[in-house]
Amino acid sequence: ILMRREVAVNHASYLQRYRNGKGGKVLDITRELEAVDRSGRVFPIELAINAVTVDGETKFSGVIRDISQRKEIDRLRKEFVSTVSHELRTPLTSIRGSLTLIDTLASEGLPPKVHNLLAMARNNTERLILLVNDILDFEKLHASKTQFFFEAIDLNGEVEKAVELTQGYAVDANVSLSMDLSPDAITISLDTGKFQQVLGNLISNAVKYSEKQGMVTLRTLVAGDHVRIEVEDRGSGIPESFRTRIFEPFSQADGSASRRKGGSGLGLNITRSLVEGMRGKIGFKSHEGAGTIFWIEFPLYEMQPVAVTEPEEVRDPGGLLGLHLEDDRDFHIILQSGMDGELELLQARTLAEARDLLDKYRFDIVIIDRIIRDGEGLDLIRSIPDPDQTKIVVVTATDENVQHLHVDETLIKSKTRPSEFASRFAKIVDEIKAARQADQTRSGPSVPVSPAASS
Structure with a gap:
């Protein structure tokens, strides 16, 4: 009754597909649609649909929220x-x-x-x-x-460039900049422009809160498979009461001394978002009256090329095939090792490699990393031949719940331990197998799909 005609005509088929064990991707997510009231006015809504089984019968419930006011605020x-x-x-x-x-x-x-x-x-x-x-x-x-364009960069060279770019600001504030760089060359994969913005924010912040004739030091060091960059000042430190809010937008430390420094209160919030968008971490340690060290960490760049893995021509008819769009080889290995042979998982490091594999094989599950060197990971969904019949899981480094019609689940790297990833995907494999078995029971035995390359 409330839906627009082009949406309403599909309503009965959605319910029937779900009862037949197909579809169901519109459940348990919140979607934005347009509704029509009795006067014909079209207005925006949020729609959330859930399904429960009562006495063996599937029941559906829907919650509709008028979001006209929110949309107007967004427009303003x-x-x-x-x-x-x-x-x-x-x-x-x-x-x-x-x-x-x-x-x-x-x-x-x-x-x-x-x-x-x-x-x-x-x-x-x-x-x-x-x-x-x-x-x-x-x-x-x-x-x-915000889009990120990754490339291999010389970390020490980028730090030197950042110091050169902020030297004039430091001189005007009567503060010296010094560097303590790793003696070894360090290569990492980052968006150069965004990385310079991060360093510029941290350096200017350290200079702003330094005493006259003070010093700000930048360090680079390797810690295991990560690299750390530190920006240290010898200022008054961060008040204990403010530390939990330091990365929040529009936040500034209280007190007249802080207010005199000016600023929007957005710098550190933007910096954290950019760092996390480049698969990094940010933090700080501070002692009141003795100064502050802000640090950021990124994974080291893998210099050796990694070939796209191909499945064997003869596959286990009962096995499943998955595509993993992920440029972190270690994370792919962790995920693959948790499958215990039940899911053959192919890794593609770029969108181009993933599209090439989608042309060759039919996948039961596609796992997508949002941040990929050659574009937005979600763009791959348009290349999946039958997204309704393919499990699609998004793995993201940013704290977000991806709202997409064809995405079944979103997993956040920072909130999920490696063992939890393996456990969750093992359950997904069981769900796919159960659905496949139900299809075979309804339609009889079927011949497993072979890779196009070997047909």
């Missing part, structure tokens, strides 16, 4: 961000350029008072530009619109 927020981007950033950039030009062309003929006013105007313009950029970065991260 997007308009505000658009205004910030165009109506503030563009003129601020022009103002900065004009002030720099005036200072360059007329620096000798201006009285000292005018020089001071120009310097004040430049400093305040830079503060406004930083604030606008923080708001825009926060919005993109909040909307999951």
Whole structure:
């Protein structure tokens, strides 16, 4: 009654497919759709459907929430961000350029008072530009619109570049920058631009809270299969009462001393999101009155190429075949080892490799990592020939619940231990086998699908 016609016509078939053991991917997730009231007005809703079995009969329940107000708030927020981007950033950039030009062309003929006013105007313009950029970065991260492009980089070289880029800011604050870099070359796979933004945020933050004539030190070191970057200041430290909120958006330490430093309170929140988006971790240790060390960790880059594994031509007819889109070889090995031979799991390190395998084989399950070097992992779903009949599980490094019609489950790396991954996928294998057995019981014995490459 409430659904639009093109959705409503499929309602009965959805229920029947579920009772036949097929489909069911719209259950236990929240979807956004459009509904129609009796006057014909179309409005946005959230729909959540659940199924329970009572006395051997399947019952369905649905919860519908009108989200018109939320959508209106989102619209206003997007308009505000658009205004910030165009109506503030563009003129601020022009103002900065004009002030720099005036200072360059007329620096000798201006009285000292005018020089001071120009310097004040430049400093305040830079503060406004930083604030606008923080708001825009926060919005993109909040909307999951930030894309990461990974490449192998020289870590020490990137740290040296970051120090060079922030040297002027440190000199203006009367703070020295020093480096304690690993003597060995370190290669990691990161988004260079995003990594420079992370280092710039951490360095400028350390400089801001350092005492005059203080020092900020950057270190790089290898710890096992990870690399750590530390940014240490000798400032006043982080108050104990503020440490649990330090990565929250728009948060700043209380007190007049902190307020005088300015800023949007978004820098560390953005930094954490960027670090986690590049499969890293961030943390800090601080002693009041003695300074703070912010650290970030990333996995070392595997220099040796890893070939795409191919299944044997003769497969166990009762076995299952899975595709694992994941560029972390160790994580793939952990997952594969927990299958005990019941699921042959092929690894693809890029979207291109995964699409090539989808052209060759029919998979029972596809496991997708969101953050892949050549694009967005979810884009692979469009290449799956029959997503309704394929178990699709998303594994993500960011704390999110992926809302996608064809995604059966989302697992968050930071909240799931390796043993839990193996246990969960073992259950999924059992579910696929049970569904396959039910299909064979209804339709009789079937011939297992062979890889196209060997047919």
